[in-house]
Amino acid sequence: MYKVKLQSFEGPFDLLVYLIESAEMSIYDIRISEITSQYLDYIKAMEDQNIEVAQEFMVLAASLIEIKSRMILPRITEEGETVIEEDPRTELVQKILEYKRFKEISEDFREREERMSHIYSKPQEDISEYLNNPDEYLSLDIKAFASAFSLFIQRKQRIEAVRKHYTRVERERATMEHRISSILKTVRKRLGERVNFRDLVENKKDKYDVIVTFSSLLEMAKERVVKVEQKYNYGNIEVSAGDNVENDDILRRYSPEEFSEEVLNEQ
């Protein structure tokens, strides 16, 4: 068991440069076999640590292995001639040198960035206010405006805070359409009779219910579906069938779905 120190590297060349420098090798005379095995160990270590190894690292691993194998091959042809071949490492060395160059520049850039972070400048001034045609402004003191606005925001926040704790529950209320339909049923059932207004109100304690019934009745009276009579002020209101009590067309106008279903089904 031995220890390998892992750094986060910016790319395969970054790792390679690190390995070469740690091994104190000359870039011009890389011990390919040694570096290749270190490189592969590193990749294995990354995989063991479940670090996703970018495919680019594998590409360089493949080139390293290729260079390594080319260096092992005898440089003699079958006829026994010595072939003067270019060092298989040359291209790699060029690439490493180029990469190192930019890595060094990036270090210089980092220092410059650091230095420049101590130098401040100001954004451009807006001088339109001083020019000939200034925009029109709301003639309101900015302080008054700000305080009014903050008051508005505060109030809104308070309401929101309360709302967060309660869900609004609403009773389903009777609609005029419903009421017209139910009044109609009653009137039709009791043709020739006078129906007391009170009997048409479902829940006499509910003001809303009384009002809905009353306005439904007014609507129906207008269309002459019912006749409404009141003998004296505050007296009983009596409802009876009107001329149009059988005329579904008029009623359908108020509430198409309601009448087409309920009323027609009944017939």
Next chain:
Amino acid sequence: MNNKVIKSAFESMLFIWGEPLPAKDAADVFGIDKETAVSLFRELMEEYQQEGRGIVIREINGAFQFTTKEENADYIEKLCTPVKMKRLSQSALEVLAIVAYKQPVTKGEIEAIRGIKCDRVMEGLMGKGLVEAVGRSQAIGRPILYGTTDMFLKNFGFTSLKDLPEIEDIETAINTEDAEMAEEDKDLDQMELDIEL
């Protein structure tokens, strides 16, 4: 109009402009040519420097800007909290360095040097306005060519692209530095892993 008057006006203009003020725009105000404006700005810059003012005039690609003196940063930061730019990551700096020196350059060329994809890094650099598309290469697929922006010059303290240090200069500088640092432990942010054989 004498130069003193123009320089004085330029000074006021720099103050109000804040951002780098292109010499061309300043020249147009006086109907003088750009070169004259540039040399007047440089005179002004020199005067500020000689007097050791707390305001420094910087030149960025033919534009001029008022900035604070680097040495005064501590005092400014005690007084208020200026907004700071987030530092670039190591990979972003590497890609930026390649773009700066190789421009106009394609993503493919950058990737060939670093051996790793750079799409996300480039996206980040473009988002920060440090790098921009400058055209298309004639190569197959007509890939986009990238270059650095004036914002890059500004944020990294360069006057123009000509001001980028020679690569050789950097190499010697780094090498001497490396020799000095050789004794120091460089394993600061390394993590240790045990590998079983």
